[in-house]
Amino acid sequence: MNPPIFTKPLQICVVVDDIDGYMKTYTDDYGIGPWAIFEFNPDTITDMTIRGEKVDYAMTLAVCDFYGIQWELIQPRDDHNLYTEFLKEHGPGLHHVAFAADNHNKVVKWMAERGNRSLQGGNLQGNVYTYLDTVKDLGFITEIYNTPKNFVHPGPDRTYPPQDDKATAFSWDKNAF
Known part of the structure; x- marks a missing residue:
């Protein structure tokens, strides 16, 4: 048995349509919430790629902590991403599971050698995220991060339920996106 390449489920x-x-x-x-909501687009995410091409x-994504696991909802805002493809093929449903990894680049390389290519990625203020095609191996897409030690997670654009103090509506797990 090989040692795990992932260190923790995050x-x-x-993916949803509303x-x-x-x-x-x-x-x-x-009873799952409260939610921190973010608008991600080329103004907030750099180095966006889909299947190795710049796109x-x-x-819109919403996250909350649910017993130590981050729950995320994503609604696509255009037709140029995996989320829209997923909705067209499957409808709303489980899209990916994110894991911590000791070495992002090593995992991406190892996955590529197995034929599990990078599907989509980007860079949020230094925090690089990569979706890996692990469907044939694991039954779902895997996401991993390369988060710098000094990374500061951005505050939400809004919350649900709405709260006056958005800063306290959600606290980031230091390992989560």
Whole structure:
């Protein structure tokens, strides 16, 4: 048995077609929340790629902590990303699971050698994220990060439920995106 290449589960992501409706259901019906909501696009994310090609895309994402695992909802805002492809093929549902990895670049290289190519990525103020095609091996896409030690997570654009003090609405796990 090989040692694990991932060191900790960090996040479960569901791609949705109505982020506000899903946040309301998760919060009001299931008690999952509160949510920190971010608008990511070429103004906030650099080095965006899809299957190795530079492609700009936009999304709204919402995150919350649920018993030590980050829960993420993503709604695409254009047709130039994996999320829109996923919605067209599957409808809303589980898209990826994010894991911590000791060495981002080593994992990306190892995955490529296995035929598990990089599907999508970008850079949020120095925090690089990469989606890896692990569907044939694991049944889902895997996301990993290369987060610098001095990285400061941005504050949310809004929250759900709405809160006057957005800074206290959500606290980032130091290992999570």
